[in-house]
Amino acid sequence: MTGISMSEDIVVNDNLLKYAKWSVMGVIILTVGQSATGLGQVTTSLSLGASHTYAAQIGLLLSVAVVVLIIASKTQDKKIKGMAFGLATMWLIQYGLGEMFTVSELMPLIHAPLALMVFAHGLALFKSLPSV
16 A cells, blocks of 8 residues: 655745734834833833833734734744744733833833843844745
8 A cells, every 4th residue: 555645835925924024013113112111201200101001012912913924824934933932922021021010120120121132033033034
């Protein structure tokens, strides 16, 4: 009895990768906006807490959307998949820290370096995604 091997041709959806790339750019822009509102809360008397929180919520949703778009595109690039999961995980940790430690004076010592890592990781993922 001979085994029949069926090979499936996997077609990568380039449009979903394009949407993922622009979603990553949105995450990067939101990270910069969050930095501005976070610094504004500390250095000025402006009430920027709501803007900071809304940007965090949108960034979290957008980073999860990046993962969904990349998985749905059926790309076989494990590096891009891993980086997308890494970005969403870092954003989730950042969001969780922001929700848990709103009154701690040590919070900026953790929150700010992690924001820089999210920003750098987002830039690396943006560069890694193919240009369509």
